[in-house]
Amino acid sequence: MQLDYQYRERQVDLDARRAFRLGDGKISGYCSLFLGALSLLAVLAYLYPAYLTTIELRRAYDAEQLQKLLKYGMYFSLMFGVLTFYFNRYKRMGAGGIGLTLLAFALGGYSIPVGPVEPVRLSLGVDWLILAFLGSVLVFMTLEKLLPKYRNQVILRPEWGVDLVYFCFNHLMISAILIYANYHAGHFDWAVSASVQAVVQAAPIWLQVVLIVLCADFVLYWEHRLYHEVQPLWSIHAVHHSVEELDWLAGSRGHFIQVFSERALVMIPLYLLGADATALNIYVTFAALQAVLIHCNTRLPFGPLKYVLVTPQFHHWHHGSEKPAIDTNYGAHTVLFDRLFGSYHMPAEHWPVEYGTTVRLPRGYLAQIVYPFRRWLARK
Numbered sequence: 001m002q003l004d005y006q007y008r009e010r011q012v013d014l015d016a017r018r019a020f021r022l023g024d025g026k027i028s029g030y031c032s033l034f035l036g037a038l039s040l041l042a043v044l045a046y047l048y049p050a051y052l053t054t055i056e057l058r059r060a061y062d063a064e065q066l067q068k069l070l071k072y073g074m075y076f077s078l079m080f081g082v083l084t085f086y087f088n089r090y091k092r093m094g095a096g097g098i099g100l101t102l103l104a105f106a107l108g109g110y111s112i113p114v115g116p117v118e119p120v121r122l123s124l125g126v127d128w129l130i131l132a133f134l135g136s137v138l139v140f141m142t143l144e145k146l147l148p149k150y151r152n153q154v155i156l157r158p159e160w161g162v163d164l165v166y167f168c169f170n171h172l173m174i175s176a177i178l179i180y181a182n183y184h185a186g187h188f189d190w191a192v193s194a195s196v197q198a199v200v201q202a203a204p205i206w207l208q209v210v211l212i213v214l215c216a217d218f219v220l221y222w223e224h225r226l227y228h229e230v231q232p233l234w235s236i237h238a239v240h241h242s243v244e245e246l247d248w249l250a251g252s253r254g255h256f257i258q259v260f261s262e263r264a265l266v267m268i269p270l271y272l273l274g275a276d277a278t279a280l281n282i283y284v285t286f287a288a289l290q291a292v293l294i295h296c297n298t299r300l301p302f303g304p305l306k307y308v309l310v311t312p313q314f315h316h317w318h319h320g321s322e323k324p325a326i327d328t329n330y331g332a333h334t335v336l337f338d339r340l341f342g343s344y345h346m347p348a349e350h351w352p353v354e355y356g357t358t359v360r361l362p363r364g365y366l367a368q369i370v371y372p373f374r375r376w377l378a379r380k
């Protein structure tokens, strides 16, 4: 921490054109369109579960029960669509939502018979996409509205659409990511120790979870640090840092090379430890929730936990573009390794005044995906 540095308060002005207001039809338009699109995706997943759902997730939910949720989603999409005509605004979105929902009804709606699924090796995680989207909107968007850090920051902030594309890609690709990560971890067969795994498995579940968190955090810390400090790798990771307003959706922004390599690397300690499935499931849930939470626009108080766990304030500093914050706070789960290896930056109650990269990246999805390749070619 630099004592002579003057920290300033970030100012966020309300962008009235982008804001939602009750009663003007915009909320109805977006709700109708999103629920319609999700309903159609869900119906397709019920029609082709082998190709459009994930084995791991199918075990965790009851597909017949979820049809009730689909039923409400479809009717609400229609209702919101009709409301846009009542408000006489955003009617195109309403019509789009109604159209998608009617197509979902035509394809079988919420009463497609659910039977056993013949698993295929590679599928698209449509179920994971729908459930993660609904869950995130419900939990994190609510949190951001109840306890915002910047009250004036709007849901439809600049580039939210780009981040939604990243969100969809990361969730649809879940099977491919897991297959790649497991394949990669398989290369470490030689390092598996039956005695180490026996000791781990003999430990109580909470201790196994702590052990997994620490080992995963160590790997993720160094992976993240290399992404920052090795130039060719930074061109890839810069994509994650190019976002200039942070919220629950912003954390999805990440180049696919980073998304795949991160999962593959973190799989190695998980594979070597050989912990109980319960401990692994607790870790995976914790890691998934924390990864979204730390990008959220929230002042949720963490009390003394903020000196142990990675919190929104800590990770927002990682995204800060002010000088004292550059290349700090690499930890994914805990602040431990930043403390140990000298990259900890947490100036009391201050938050960054600006986010993003010092050299601005292209703003579109495809331009960001090709960005590192262009940088590498230009260097040669």
Ligand SMILES: [Zn+2]
Pocket: 224, 228, 237, 240, 241, 318
């Ligand atoms: Zn980073």
Ligand SMILES: [Zn+2]
Pocket: 240, 251, 295, 315, 319
């Ligand atoms: Zn981040």
